[in-house]
Amino acid sequence: MQQMPWLESAALSILVPAGSQRDPANLPGLANFTAEMVQRGCGSYNSREYVDQLDRLGAARSASVTNSHTRFSAAVPADHLTDVLALYKELICAPHLPEEQLEDSRMVAFQELLAMEDDLAQKLLRELRKRLYPDPYGRSSTGTLESVQAMTHQDIVGHVTNYYVPENAVISIAGKIIFEDVIKAVEQSFGDWQGTIQTELLETSPPEGHHHIQHDSSQTQIGIVYPSIPYSHPDYFLARSAIGVLSDGMSSRLFTEVREKRGLCYTVYAMCHTIKNHGCVLAYAGTTTERAQETLDVMLAQIRRLGDGIFEDELKRLKARIKTGLIMQQESSSSRSVSMASDWHLLGRVRTLEELSDLLDQVNTEAINDYLSANPPQQFKVITLGQQALDTSKAEGDKV
Amino acid sequence: MSVVEFRHHTLSNGLDVVAECNPNAYSTGLAYFVKTGSRDETPEISGVSHFLEHMVFKGTPTRTAEQVNQQLDEIGSQSNAFTSEEQTVYYCAVLPEYQLDALELLSDILRPLLRQEDFATEKQVILEEIAKYDDQPPFGAHEKALALHFQNHPLGKSVLGTRETVGALTSTQMLEYFNRRYSAGNIVLAMAGNVNFDAVITQLEDQIGHWKNYDTQRDTPRAQPNSAFHSIEKASAHQQYIIQISNGPAAEDNNRYASRLLGLIFGDESNSRLFWEMIDPGKAEYAVVEPSEYQGTGTFLSYLCCQPKNTEEILDLYQTLAGDIQSNGVTDQELELAKNKVCSHIVLRAERAASRMFGIGNNWVQRGEYATVQESIQRFQSVTRQDIAEVLEKYPLTQCTSVAIGPTKIEHK
Secondary structure, eight states: OEEOTTOSEEEEEEEESOOGGGSOTTOTTHHHHHHHHHTSOBTTBOHHHHHHHHHHTTOEEEEEEOSSOEEEEEEEEGGGHHHHHHHHHHHHHSBOOOGGGHHHHHHHHHHHHHHHHHOHHHHHHHHHHHTTSSBTTTOOSSOOHHHHHHOOHHHHHHHHHHHSSSTTOEEEEEESOOHHHHHHHHHHHHTTOOOOOOOOOOOBOOOOSOEEEEOOOSEEEEEEEEEEOOTTSTTHHHHHHHHHHHHSSTTSHHIIIIIITTOOOSEEEEEEEEOSSOEEEEEEEEEEHHHHHHHHHHHHHHHHHGGGOOOHHHHHHHHHHHHHHHHHGGGOHHHHHHHHHHHHHHHSSOOOHHHHHHHHHHOOHHHHHHHHHHSOSOOOEEEEEESSOOOOGGGOOOOO | OTTOEEEEEEOTTSOEEEEEEOTTOSOEEEEEEESOOGGGSOGGGTTHHHHHHHHGGGEETTEEHHHHHHHHHHTTOEEEEEEOSSOEEEEEEEOGGGHHHHHHHHHHHTSOOOOHHHHHHHHHHHHHHHHHHHTSTTTTHHHHHHHHHHTTSGGGSOSSOOHHHHHHOOHHHHHHHHHHHOOGGGEEEEEEESOOHHHHHHHHHHHHTTSOOOOOOOOOOOOOOOOEEEEEEOTTOSSEEEEEEEEEOOTTOTTHHHHHHHHHHHHOSSSSHHIIIIITTTSEEEEEEEEEEETTEEEEEEEEEEOGGGHHHHHHHHHHHHHHHHHHOOOHHHHHHHHHHHHHHHHHHTTSHHHHHHHHHHHHHHHSOOOOHHHHHHHHHTOOHHHHHHHHHHSOTTSOEEEEEESSOOOOO
């Protein structure tokens, strides 16, 4: 919880431990299908009455399935927080899961899968994700046409029983709130929520090597991944800062070298991706077929160059940008509640904005360069989608 | 909210500065709105407004492109730009202590050098941007639908332009366009959040007071209603994408509040008529209707995505639902919920200085007016079912231009 008395709003994020990592091996996409069914009526409301209630409260809301959780988020004028909490309690603890709407839900899941086939960047990222982490952490949430076809009402009911439980769940609330009132409201609505997770996760290795997906498109989608460290690692901010120099802002290395100097693409970026116990770096660009090879080569060269270290002025610019971002989080109850929920999941505690600001002050060029020299970017996997496969030889030959 | 104060000042050269100043805000948003876009282009220079927006970041007599980028990052700014049919907007969100630095920088780049070698490199980036949208749903159907709907109206042209028009553009043509459109009197600076207004005005008079003011004109005819159906085959697509456009209120029409509410009731992403009839039963993947207002004219644009085999059914269903709301109007409950939705979103959005800046700038550019958050809410609250009925009568949703793109060609009556 965070009190932000200068705002008019309050926002909540509820993470339920029904992420795609918990999908049964033969039914990928079950958490996603379940989240769709859960929103079809609960407690004393049918699905229409339920969203009417949310609209009456003016709730700006979203629901999504990540690898670790199913997340429900809503922002409301602060007076309505207690009411909206009670509504989400019904959704999570008393969904109707109406069997007569199972086929409608199945169609929704099909549509989502088909539309994703047309979204080439998404399609690439899905393939990339598979190669980031050991299974089940690399799974996408949508499943396959076959698995969606196979899901039964019993599967959905079982999934809610097993994973819509308070163990590993997080409720995060920020905005114009008073702690005591919110604690009372959460106790009142979620106090009797029961259940534990009974299954263990089994890790298996991700697919090795590079991969190309043939597609008749104007642009080639390029993805590069390599291993890094998770958010909970003591050196995380050093690794994150290095990637910031590579990709945050208009003066970052990738933007300057790939787009500004060479005009190779419109979109190019790199980011630290992190889950609880693993982390990696993921880079992306989209560029026309003829220029794809040069784009890949320049990206790899810039990523490798990080191993030689970064400069003082690059870090200074990055810190200014991050500081702005931290302060601007104070303007939004939603982004604060999402960050807090994510912290709690990844760290088991929340980093306050003051703590983040102190961590930022402590980061310096020397520490980053020591880290980069000990951990130069290597073990790249290159995934491409487009008319032609690319020469990936520049991704080989790691320092030993 | 009582500490919030609206300020307006016209510089000696005619450039309007508007600001909603809130001394308690954590950040400052500032944006130059240039009143120029694709509607102000002739066919042979189609795409020049957007290309110019990119070139503005490429350096000035006193700064290289690299310096512009570095300095925008040094002040920790979140900055970017975008181009629409009638505006080109350059914006920056910064911590309050950097507002004058940000202002100096944004003002400087608005008088760009347009170097030939930068022009050639950036042209490649624009062509990549065009290629990116070629690969993305709805694969150009949006531009095609606007072209069919607007016919020879100036709003019928694409913002990005085409490979051919952008490919053939010269820096001389761009400079000529710049000189014609970037008059001081054709630009508005909008600010919101923690704004030091007096210091802003002093700095601006000093830095940009010499910008020339000359006449810029724009034709603003009302578009003629049109009905046409056009189908395009794209073999690699998996889904069918349908864009439909009908006429709607213009930016200066008072019934735009009613039309916004109508859009939510009929085609919002959640809890609208299209949602319950198309999305909830899984008949369509996406079904949204949104009004857009331009000077002199407006549109309702619907975007539908469904399985190719269901295209006929979805097109018929859309006509049935549009026909029903056309004849029977909306219910009291629908209207009340839509008002709640929109008013709550206005309050939530207003918490960010940057989103207030867009709202204030847009309102000033389109109508020359300022409205507080409370006034905006009041205008939505006062809409009646009768107001919505009048919008429907004037702008029937059933009469639309449709473009479908997908793996097979569609024959539709």
